[in-house]
Amino acid sequence: MKCAITLFTAVVVLTLASGQALAGGNIARGKQKAATCFACHGVDGNAVNPQYPRLAGQYNEYLQQALHEYKDGRRKNPIMMGMAAALTDQDIEDVAAYFSSLPSKLGTLQGHIQGDNK
Numbered sequence: 001m002k003c004a005i006t007l008f009t010a011v012v013v014l015t016l017a018s019g020q021a022l023a024g025g026n027i028a029r030g031k032q033k034a035a036t037c038f039a040c041h042g043v044d045g046n047a048v049n050p051q052y053p054r055l056a057g058q059y060n061e062y063l064q065q066a067l068h069e070y071k072d073g074r075r076k077n078p079i080m081m082g083m084a085a086a087l088t089d090q091d092i093e094d095v096a097a098y099f100s101s102l103p104s105k106l107g108t109l110q111g112h113i114q115g116d117n118k
Helices: 002-022 027-041 060-072 078-085 089-101
Strands: none
Touching (some): 027 078, 027 089, 060 078
């Protein structure tokens, strides 16, 4: 029984540690690296123009995945593919840390879903 508890504790610790590793990144460096993003997504990550996604408060891992997908071509957007192409893995972690740390101003999804004209 003691061995099972020790094993369970080790699994929990490793799971938490791996989650923190995925969510890593330096917010201050991310803000500096994200300066080119501000024109479309806003300094606070809450784009005013509805054609640009609001990045503030998004899940860190989601932002990292999206940037990696633009970088390797799985997501097709010429502007974002060009922006992501110059980012290193560390840059992606830092930018994601910055935008995910910001408070979102998106209260509801009304008016933010494609085809929603209400």
